[in-house]
């Protein structure tokens with residue numbers, strides 16, 4: 067069984083997130099989605115997250131693509147998760163191109179093209 071993992075905040079869940087999750091799931095048989103905790107986002111400077119972690123987890127669950135949802139809560143957790151869950155593929159959007167190459171020591175790293183023209187940041191700007 068090929069196990070895939072991906073991570074994100076998934077605030078104000080939108081089509082770009084749904085496309086990313088669908089394509090990540092298509093890379094293997096079992097998809098684990100790491101949703102950032104509220105405190106982890108604050109610590110990394112993401113201060114304006116609208117949905118709390120429970121709301122964001124519920125939104126990801128509702129897409130139907132995640133076989134398992136975990137919480138990302140600390141720096142360095144990705145390596146621990148890849149080893150703990152015996153992950154074959156780490157997938158993430160192309161806005162992170164190159165940033166996670168260091169994980170290729172532990173599993174395959176795949177950058178998926180982002181959906182153009184939509185982001186949580188844009189939705190928040192449009193709401194203002």
Ligand code: CTP
Pocket residue numbers: 073074075076077082083085086157158159160161162178179180181182183184185186187188
């Ligand atoms: N993503 C994507 N296409 C988009 C927006 C996001 O493929 N248009 C992907 C990201 O590359 C990441 C995952 O969705 O792999 C979660 O992204 P996240 O940072 O939660 O969403 P953004 O909309 O990019 O949020 P922000 O604008 O706050 O950075």
